[in-house]
Amino acid sequence: MTAMLIIGHLARCCFRVAAKVSTNILFTSLHENVYVQPTLRLGGAERGKQVTATIKDVAREAKVSVASVSRALNGAGGVTPETEKRIREAAARLRYVPHGAARSLITKRTHTVGALMPDLHGEFFSELIRGIDLEARSHGLHLLVSSSHDGAEDAAAALRAMQGRVDGIVILSSPRVDAAFLEANLPDGLPAVLLNSEVKAGAAAVLNIDNFAGTYAMVRHLVGVGHDRIAFVSGPKDNFDARQREAGFRAAMAKLAPGTSLRIVSGDFGESSGYRAGLELLASKVRPQAVFAANDMMAVGCLQAFKEAGIDVPGEIALAGFDDIPIARYVTPPLSTVRVRIAELGKNAMDLLADLINRPGSSAASVHTLGCDIVVRESCGGHRGGTSATTTKKIHRPSNR
Amino acid sequence: MTAMLIIGHLARCCFRVAAKVSTNILFTSLHENVYVQPTLRLGGAERGKQVTATIKDVAREAKVSVASVSRALNGAGGVTPETEKRIREAAARLRYVPHGAARSLITKRTHTVGALMPDLHGEFFSELIRGIDLEARSHGLHLLVSSSHDGAEDAAAALRAMQGRVDGIVILSSPRVDAAFLEANLPDGLPAVLLNSEVKAGAAAVLNIDNFAGTYAMVRHLVGVGHDRIAFVSGPKDNFDARQREAGFRAAMAKLAPGTSLRIVSGDFGESSGYRAGLELLASKVRPQAVFAANDMMAVGCLQAFKEAGIDVPGEIALAGFDDIPIARYVTPPLSTVRVRIAELGKNAMDLLADLINRPGSSAASVHTLGCDIVVRESCGGHRGGTSATTTKKIHRPSNR
DNA sequence: GACGGGCATGAAAGCGTTTTCTGGAAAGGC
DNA sequence: GCCTTTCCAGAAAACGCTTTCATGCCCGTC
Structure with missing residues (x-):
């Protein structure tokens, strides 16, 4: 197991101003701590403390009414090309940006x-x-x-x-x-x-x-590569995804591995609950051929338990997760999982x-x-020996029956 | 290396409405697709299509002026407790929420x-x-x-x-x-x-x-556990962090391992650039004792290269990264790194x-x-054999000199 | 040449707030 | 008992914008 030590807090007073005392000094305080008064940038319309131009300023600058400015800038028509040009120039000169709040006050759109x-x-x-x-x-x-x-x-x-x-x-x-x-x-x-x-x-x-189809498809795959006794590590009962995934698992098993008695141990989506589930499954008298965890973190926990027990994955037991978190690719062996295209x-x-x-x-x-993909890596066995590191193939698309 | 296949797109028409065709049906279309006209909830002040109460409605409801409503609700004082109570009740009854845009229009605060x-x-x-x-x-x-x-x-x-x-x-x-x-x-x-x-x-x-202090401290640690010839995998030249990290490395080496000739290969923060850097370093005539990558992803790439070459980490070569991304804990061996407390x-x-x-x-x-911690895991050698999985110790705090 | 129809433009209302100013009532001091 | 002060409450202005409405102006048409 991993032991880890943290050396540090370098710089415990971790939040300090430029002129710090350590040798690791990066910024010297060339920058004096004075407030630079923002320079006014209004063209013809200096207004004392005003720092941002309004539609009125633009109107004055372009020598038109505010109504015309609004029309011109919103492309609402009803302005001659020349006036529009004049207005646009004035607006640009003044760096005018319409005030969002004012606009949405009247528009009712934010x-x-x-x-x-x-x-x-x-x-x-x-x-x-x-x-x-x-x-x-x-x-x-x-x-x-x-x-x-x-x-x-x-x-x-x-x-x-x-x-x-x-x-x-x-x-x-x-x-x-x-x-x-x-x-x-x-x-x-x-x-x-x-x-x-x-x-x-x-x-x-x-x-x-x-979730339902995702779990279903993964079970189908597991069954397809020859696993029959598939155990499931469920997520927290109050989580919607977790419930759906469990339902998917049950449905898939009923259909694809009928007669098998269901083995479901409960977890909470956390790594350590997966670890515990892994131990529990190993201790059972009839060991499952495959373990399907309701999310990747729990699968990773399982994997840890199996490793510690010296159980080969996928040789002795197959493993699959759900989510395809980045970590899934980096554990050994890489974890088969169901990918959710979150973006x-x-x-x-x-x-x-x-x-x-x-x-x-x-x-x-x-x-x-929104559908999911299943991603087959090494952890679930029945792996058709690929060679290249990052090949990603969509090899088939299950008939949705 | 990892080969990976994606089986799937289950449900290629991945975006579909309730009554879908697959067996994996989850939601039946109990929900008819009709728009429920939002019910009016204004107390005494029905106003046709108006759906949200304004300060005027509250004023009318409480039989005061809008000014008083504003004062009462903003706790600005100048209202009797009784009036305030009446106003608050009216507001609650009408589910009044001040209109943000209007407010910031006058307040100049968003x-x-x-x-x-x-x-x-x-x-x-x-x-x-x-x-x-x-x-x-x-x-x-x-x-x-x-x-x-x-x-x-x-x-x-x-x-x-x-x-x-x-x-x-x-x-x-x-x-x-x-x-x-x-x-x-x-x-x-x-x-x-x-x-x-x-x-x-x-x-x-x-x-x-x-970044500077982080790299510096990691180098100090690496030197401390006996590594002298430390190679650095740098990040992209146009990245500020990358430049600082490299600067930190140079400074630390100059101070802590003077006389050693610097070995720096360039990467781009990507995993595959780390992989390439790993290969390059292995091929060099005098192999470094430790490799310090400017970020974790590149360190992971290095690790992959070392693994493939059959080089033992940390036995034959030590490895360290920067960032402490979640993956760092899960690779084998777990990666020593510099932690940035991002939140x-x-x-x-x-x-x-x-x-x-x-x-x-x-x-x-x-x-x-903002300072960083260094996190010592197994990949950098000189690891003081811990036993428990998740112990996190801050063992010392370097004098900032 | 008078008239109507576009059409570009300006004036002004209004969006929902806050805040200042003003009014009036109650309270307090002589 | 009158004047000043205090305090609560309302009227109204202002914030920066869009939009409706009114106003001319120019043009074409009869």
């Missing part, structure tokens, strides 16, 4: 969408935000993030605070942020997309990962939301599902 | 901060956002994220769009978003905190990771920014540095 999510570490969060942000930008929308809340009150407060600051919202469900919570706290009339949520939450669209999930959620915003009621109260 | 970052995957991004968001919330601020842009124009557009929507901004530098870029695009007067940036960018505060970086950035916002000019144009 061009911002909210993202509400539980306190989340790691890849999942970042990929999701990435997908959402990317797509939001392509829709001309900004992204107001409120992550990192655990409690329901926390989330409720965040939701309330978003009131009126966003045109719509993407919500990633968690045990605390469930259907009931949403029913109570989601302002109706606000377009919303629910991720990984139980259905039936008001007029919101719902987008889920196809795509975010993108699709954003698309759905944009739709909801632009055409109220269009896809409301609909339920969508 | 209670929102922006985060501008390059297109970033993985732990670093999520942890950073997490740190920022958490601290922002504790300051009563919201977080407007704009990540995922690569080009300078992209970032400039994002910056412009944030104009007036935020009270301040945290900017994570990247090769494209450098000092020159900021000079040109950062509106002055807008409080800003620069992360991992060259200094001297207007009136913004700068917060950096102490803390975000938190500190946010604190700095809040300070800048609340007391203009307070800590402007200052430079701060």
Whole structure:
């Protein structure tokens, strides 16, 4: 097992100003700590303390009315090309940027969408935000993030605070942020997309990962390469994904390995619960041929337990996970798993939301599902010996029957 | 090496509505696809299509003027307890939430901060956002994220769009978003905190990771456990962190292993560049005793190269990385590395920014540095055989000399 | 040559707040 | 008992924008 020591806190007073005392000095304090008064940049319209130009300044500069400026800059027509040019130049000269708040006050559009999510570490969060942000930008929308809340009150407060600051919202469900919570706290009339949520939450669209199909396909693969006695390590009971994955497993086993008695040990998605599950499975009188963990972290825990017990993976026991976290590729042996295309999930959620915003009621109260891939690496056995390190092949696409 | 195959796209039409065709059906379409007209919830003040109560509605409901409502709800005093109670009740009854845009129009405060970052995957991004968001919330601020842009124009557009929507901004530098870029695009007067940036960018505060001290300390450790010929795998030349790390390495070697000729091979922070560097180092006539990669991904690449060549790590060659990405713990042998406390970086950035916002000019144009820990695992040799899996000890704290 | 129809432009209303200013009532001091 | 002070509450201005409406002006048409 890994033992680890941390040498350090170098620089315990880890937060210090330029002129620090250690030898490891990087920045000397060439920079004096004085406030540089921002220079005014208004062209003809100096206004004392005003630091940012308004539409009035532009109007004055271009010698037109504010109405014309608005029309010209918004391309609403009704301005001669010459006037428009004059206005655009004036605006550029003044570095005019319309005041968002003022604009949305009258427009009722903020061009911002909210993202509400539980306190989340790691890849999942970042990929999701990435997908959402990317797509939001392509829709001309900004992204107001409120992550990192655990409690329901926390989330409720965040939701309330978003009131009126966003045109719509993407919500990633968690045990605390469930259907009931949403029913109570989601302002109706606000377009919303629910991720990984139980259905039936008001007029919101719902987008889920196809946990069921993912587990099903992995079981199919495991059975296909000759494993019959497949044990499952389940996730926390209050987690929606976990429940769906378990349901998928049960359904798949019933169909693909009928007659086998089900072996399910419970975990909590944490590495150590996987470790414990691994030990428990090894101790059972009839050892499973394969272990399928409801997420990768637990699979990694299992793997650790197997390694310590000197059990060869996949020789003596096969192993599979779910999520395809980056770590999955780097453990030994590399872990077979079900890949969730998280960024795509975010993108699709954003698309759905944009739709909801632009055409109220269009896809409301609909339920969508995002499929998964299964990624076969070495841990699950039956591996058709590939050679190159990073080849990624999609070898077939199961008929959805 | 790892070969990997992807079986799947289950459900290639991966984005489909409830009533899907596959057997893996999860949601049946109990939910009809109709738009539920949001119910009005205004108390005494039905107003046709109005769906959200304004301060006027509250005033009418409580039979006072809007001014009093504002005063009462903002705790500005000047209202009798009874009136205040009446107003609060009316507001609650109407589910009144002040309109953010209107408020910030007059207040000039948006209670929102922006985060501008390059297109970033993985732990670093999520942890950073997490740190920022958490601290922002504790300051009563919201977080407007704009990540995922690569080009300078992209970032400039994002910056412009944030104009007036935020009270301040945290900017994570990247090769494209450098000092020159900021000079040109950062509106002055807008409080800003620069992360991992060259200094001297207007009136913004700068917060950096102490790359220099981190590398220095790791070299000290490597030398301490008996390695003399330490090779360095550098990062991309246009990356600030990479340059600092290399500088730290050079300085440390000059001081701690004087006379040793420096061996530095260049990489680009990518895994495969680390792999190539590993091969190159193995091929050299005098093989280094230790390899220190400027980040973990390259160290992992090196490790792969060493493994394939049948070189034992740390037996024949020691290895260290930088960042402490999650993967570092899971490779075999576990990777020694320099830990960057990313969430803390975000938190500190946010604190700095809040300070800048609340007391203009307070800590402007200052430079701060966040220290790192070094994490000793098995890959760097000289490992004092620990036993328990997850012990984390801070065994000493180097005198900063 | 008078008239109507576009069409470019300006004036002004209004979005939902906060805040200043003003009014009036109650309270207190002589 | 009158005047000053204090205190609560309302009227109204202001924030920066969009949009409607009104106003001319120019042009074509009869």
